[in-house]
Amino acid sequence: MVEAAKGNSERALAKLISHVEDRKNGWKDVMRAIYAETGRTCVIGVTGSPGAGKSSLVGEFAKRLADMGYTIGIIAVDPSSPFSGGAVLGDRIRMRDISTCESIFIRSMATRGMLGGLCQAARDVVRIMDFAGRDIVIIETVGVGQDEIEVVSASDYVVLVTYPGGGDSVQAIKAGVMEIADLFVVNKCDRDGADVIVSEISAMLDLSTETAEDVPPVIKVSAFTKEGIDKFMDILSEFIQKKKKGPHHQKEHVRQEVMSILETDMVNLIKERISGNGNMEKELELILSGKSDPYSVADELINRFSVIENSLKKQ
């Protein structure tokens, strides 16, 4: 299966991704086996508030990168509900015209029902696409929450997309993504107010960055009229060239990844053990009857793991 995925077969690639995503038998062996052959791809994260036109923009620049001869993988992250279901594909439909393009492979990811965190799952899929020889992997997120920020922050290059929309756009930006963006794109610049947003973002950046070289570019584009897309491509291409010359893996990214895998594994382990032996029921009743409280119960349960502490102290 692993070898087949490398053979540029989309079907084999999709299968391998599902295998790892579903945490099927041997998924970790797969990830281990492919690791040495990864780190070559250039990961571009695209984020911004819903309605900013991220999908259209991604569609446009993915097509252009494909025309330039690059093979592309797109990961569309839909933070669907942890409750009753319903991942969204409406957005993806807009990408339909590029999904028939041979050198572009699209994969949707939903949070719901995912074993392990969204962030780690996205990293895994990036890695598999990397291994399969995709030159460029684009991660697009729908939301603007903490999880989404973490997902894109694992990219080599972060594009933040905003649009003129009644002054709400800058508010959305401020909600935590500004510091991780390498490029600010004001999309739908054929609408009124694009220049105002560019000024507002520039002003914010001037305030928050130390030297002039640190200031990420702010550009206006329209995925609809194609205005500014050429400039956007120039900036992207320059980055892609630079990344190619750099090291395959960066220490900070590797550190984040190890911690992320570790946390995911640990949380799953706890969940499994506690729901498995069912002894939380008794304790829940104690809480409901006022004889205990969630903090004491959590402490008690964690004390059963106290051997950890001891075993670590011995080292």
Add this chain to the structure above:
Amino acid sequence: MVEAAKGNSERALAKLISHVEDRKNGWKDVMRAIYAETGRTCVIGVTGSPGAGKSSLVGEFAKRLADMGYTIGIIAVDPSSPFSGGAVLGDRIRMRDISTCESIFIRSMATRGMLGGLCQAARDVVRIMDFAGRDIVIIETVGVGQDEIEVVSASDYVVLVTYPGGGDSVQAIKAGVMEIADLFVVNKCDRDGADVIVSEISAMLDLSTETAEDVPPVIKVSAFTKEGIDKFMDILSEFIQKKKKGPHHQKEHVRQEVMSILETDMVNLIKERISGNGNMEKELELILSGKSDPYSVADELINRFSVIENSLKKQ
């Protein structure tokens, strides 16, 4: 400090919250001590995409609830950056006119630098406000990500705010909050397109809910012209009355809370131990030199915790 907070002093309440938020000495004892006296407050979660006018709406209905004689606590969750800083207060400025109101206490919460997860921290603050005698606690989130959904899902009642804004609004809703909402509010209904959004939401709800009684109401309001606010208050009041008669703590909420505390504690424990003994550096070098990979390193590190498994099997 605990007793002072109960005395309805805003200053004492703010101090107690900071103490717990910063995880200062004895914070867990505080939470334990107050638990038995909580569960009385009615927690209303308000979510929706940036720009939907959540703050204005919250401001409006908080004021009206205060006029009805209720004491209110507001928690505004800003998912600020995990990187260089910058929690947003712009939004809060809009709440300025209510912040001088004696029976309304406002608290901003940022994700950045928070020890423990956002969700657990929000729960803790709710609990402290509950203990301090606030009749109603309103949690307002800025983002629409997974974390924010978890935060509001811990509420007794979830209000989803959207607005007529170029067809983007329903897209934002679909991104995972639909299933947890008890009430859909189309704000800014003085703008064109409000009716279309109401129809779209109703259609989506018809498709996804089983019986007619399950369908949450969809109403139009304008925090600006005050249209629909009376109806909104009627629905809220009805719920508040119902909640008062119900049990203080619900089993599922308690279960979620225990798991949430446990996960937070565990993840912190791992982080502390691993960055503490610094032995991850050696392993990072192994990965960078191609001699190992993140999955193997994570496995190895987790194996040092393997005593857990054994100690649990013995039970």
